[in-house]
Amino acid sequence: MAGPMTITEKILARACGQESVQPGDFVNARLDLALANDITAPLAIKEFEAAGMTRVWDPEKVVLVCDHFVPNKDIKSAEQAMLVREFARRQGLANFFDVGRMGIEHVILPEKGLVVPGDVVIGADSHTCTYGALGAFATGVGSTDLAAGMATGEVWLRVPETIRFNYEGEPGRYVTGKDYILYTIGLTGVDGALYEAMEFGGGAIRALSMDGRFTMCNMAIEAGGKNGIIEPDAITEEYCRGRALREPVMMKSDAGAEYARVIDIDVSSIELQVARPHLPSNTVPATELSELKIDQVVIGSCTNGRIEDLRMAAEVLKGSKVHPDVRTLIFPGSQLVYQQAMKEGLIDIFIEAEVAVSTPTCGPCLGGHMGILAAGERCISTTNRNFVGRMGHTESEVYLAGPYVAAATAIAGTIAVPEEVLA
Amino acid sequence: MIFEGTAFKYGRDVDTDVIIPARYLNTHDPDELAAHCMEDIDKEFVDRVQPGDIIVAEENFGCGSSREQAPVAIKAAGVSCVVAASFARIFYRNAINIGLPILVCPEAAGDVQSGDRLSVDLDKGEVVNLTRDKVYQADRFPDFMQEIVAAGGLMAHVKKRTQSGGENA
Numbered sequence: 001m002a003g004p005m006t007i008t009e010k011i012l013a014r015a016c017g018q019e020s021v022q023p024g025d026f027v028n029a030r031l032d033l034a035l036a037n038d039i040t041a042p043l044a045i046k047e048f049e050a051a052g053m054t055r056v057w058d059p060e061k062v063v064l065v066c067d068h069f070v071p072n073k074d075i076k077s078a079e080q081a082m083l084v085r086e087f088a089r090r091q092g093l094a095n096f097f098d099v100g101r102m103g104i105e106h107v108i109l110p111e112k113g114l115v116v117p118g119d120v121v122i123g124a125d126s127h128t129c130t131y132g133a134l135g136a137f138a139t140g141v142g143s144t145d146l147a148a149g150m151a152t153g154e155v156w157l158r159v160p161e162t163i164r165f166n167y168e169g170e171p172g173r174y175v176t177g178k179d180y181i182l183y184t185i186g187l188t189g190v191d192g193a194l195y196e197a198m199e200f201g202g203g204a205i206r207a208l209s210m211d212g213r214f215t216m217c218n219m220a221i222e223a224g225g226k227n228g229i230i231e232p233d234a235i236t237e238e239y240c241r242g243r244a245l246r247e248p249v250m251m252k253s254d255a256g257a258e259y260a261r262v263i264d265i266d267v268s269s270i271e272l273q274v275a276r277p278h279l280p281s282n283t284v285p286a287t288e289l290s291e292l293k294i295d296q297v298v299i300g301s302c303t304n305g306r307i308e309d310l311r312m313a314a315e316v317l318k319g320s321k322v323h324p325d326v327r328t329l330i331f332p333g334s335q336l337v338y339q340q341a342m343k344e345g346l347i348d349i350f351i352e353a354e355v356a357v358s359t360p361t362c363g364p365c366l367g368g369h370m371g372i373l374a375a376g377e378r379c380i381s382t383t384n385r386n387f388v389g390r391m392g393h394t395e396s397e398v399y400l401a402g403p404y405v406a407a408a409t410a411i412a413g414t415i416a417v418p419e420e421v422l423a
Numbered sequence: 424m425i426f427e428g429t430a431f432k433y434g435r436d437v438d439t440d441v442i443i444p445a446r447y448l449n450t451h452d453p454d455e456l457a458a459h460c461m462e463d464i465d466k467e468f469v470d471r472v473q474p475g476d477i478i479v480a481e482e483n484f485g486c487g488s489s490r491e492q493a494p495v496a497i498k499a500a501g502v503s504c505v506v507a508a509s510f511a512r513i514f515y516r517n518a519i520n521i522g523l524p525i526l527v528c529p530e531a532a533g534d535v536q537s538g539d540r541l542s543v544d545l546d547k548g549e550v551v552n553l554t555r556d557k558v559y560q561a562d563r564f565p566d567f568m569q570e571i572v573a574a575g576g577l578m579a580h581v582k583k584r585t586q587s588g589g590e591n592a
């Protein structure tokens with residue numbers, strides 16, 4: 001008889017054809033999807049071919065997205081992207097996304113219904129954990145793991161212990177999923193959930209939109225987590241309707257499931273958060289940094305590049321101009337997000353505010369291109385990492401925040417909360 | 424397997440962005456990657472590292488991105504082994520998968536100083552500090568991972584499993 005299990009354990013048990021699994025078990029799980037991008041795919045392809053493999057296990061289920069250094073930023077990245085394109089064509093991959101069709105991988109995979117609740121997904125990208133927001137098991141791996149996954153349709157995994165986070169209470173005005181997750185990483189530290197599953201639940205999570213849930217699960221890796229996960233509910237169902245390409249399998253943690261730890265968080269006490277350099281766990285209330293001058297603002301990425309994020313930015317920027325000393329860049333996460341923003345008039349608001357709006361790309365998030373910082377420069381960004389040199393020079397600084405704080409800062413020129421710039 | 428080399432000691436949370444900055448990820452050539460290894464945390468590393476040397480670090484080594492270029496750069500720079508109090512999850516998998524020996528050894532991480540001569544015995548899970556005449560006990564790999572390492576990395580392991588049918592499954 002199987003004892004009570006967490007949602008993570010249930011998904012993994014199903015994927016390895018067992019009635020139950022326990023934390024610490026090593027399992028071979030069947031994959032529903034395997035993902036790589038223009039940085040990680042070239043190595044995976046090399047490994048795949050060097051091992052004499054000729055065909056991927058399922059051309060419908062291997063997804064390749066060129067998003068990091070495209071549109072090609074230089075000759076070398078053009079050559080890497082070419083390798084990916086040629087492999088995708090050779091293998092007849094149904095889901096290869098290139099310039100014009102692409103968006104940031106973790107925005108477009110859910111958007112296109114490629115990931116559904118109950119799935120097991122690996123991606124050669126650490127923020128693959130984003131899809132846990134749908135009630136799927138999704139985790140980041142390296143290129144060799146991905147090569148093996150492409151060949152066999154399986155991945156070896158150690159079943160993780162789960163930490164349960166319960167969020168209750170009414171959030172303050174402008175407090176979003178980004179503030180919840182930054183606050184949480186501030187509590188746990190960057191390795192507080194090392195190798196573990198982070199299960200987010202409670203009334204405040206059930207009240208959170210899908211976009212807010214993606215933002216939270218996206219940053220599970222910033223606490224060292226193996227996956228972030230949220231039990232699917234009516235909001236998940238609504239999101240899947242009309243887009244899920246497979247039948248979702250909605251699972252929930254059993255009553256009495258065992259957790260390594262349970263952490264209760266009262267969201268009514270969470271203020272708007274900012275993570276100072278050089279770790280995502282260096283969080284403080286935004287109001288404590290109000291003197292800090294900023295040179296660049298970035299709004300976008302797989303953390304906060306969805307339509308709701310752009311709506312938040314527009315709510316603050318509408319009718320204002322960004323500070324003359326600040327360069328503000330907005331990166332919609334996908335073509336669909338871009339188009340929706342256009343329909344809603346958000347792009348007009350941004351351009352009138354003197355913001356540069358870009359085609360979807362990872363761009364400055366990883367210091368790739370389109371917004372690199374010089375020594376001594378400071379950026380506030382809705383992305384997920386503020387490591388040394390992450391966005392450019394090793395003597396530049398990145399502060400992490402949600403779209404409301406980023407947009408308010410763009411207008412003020414110093415770190416600000418919306419109340420300070422909205423009359 | 425036994426390795427001997429000089430220790431390069433780092434603190435906690437050494438992330439993959441400082442091990443190999445994203446600005447160099449427009450290539451996957453190991454030698455090019457090695458030329459920039461650790462550049463953003465230790466500019467002299469590349470000039471000073473000798474074949475066989477050993478990186479020793481505190482908790483959460485290799486946190487951040489999934490880039491396999493991080494262990495690849497370390498290995499191609501000539502490092503024989505990385506010893507840390509703990510490793511970030513994806514780095515740990517990647518190192519095993521590409522055949523970069525790693526050991527979890529909080530004792531060594533707390534005691535070793537840069538410049539110490541170390542000898543590491545992978546099979547015994549033992550780190551010997553030749554400079555300070557001390558022995559530290561490390562965790563051994565779980566059997567499941569020993570299998571992968573013994574096969575010569577994950578792809579070789581997969582190949583062995585799928586070879587029966589000729590073409591891959």
Ligand code: SF4
Pocket residue numbers: 068104105106125127301302303361362365366383384
């Ligand atoms: S937006 Fe940033 S964090 Fe997300 S996939 Fe791209 S580089 Fe990685």
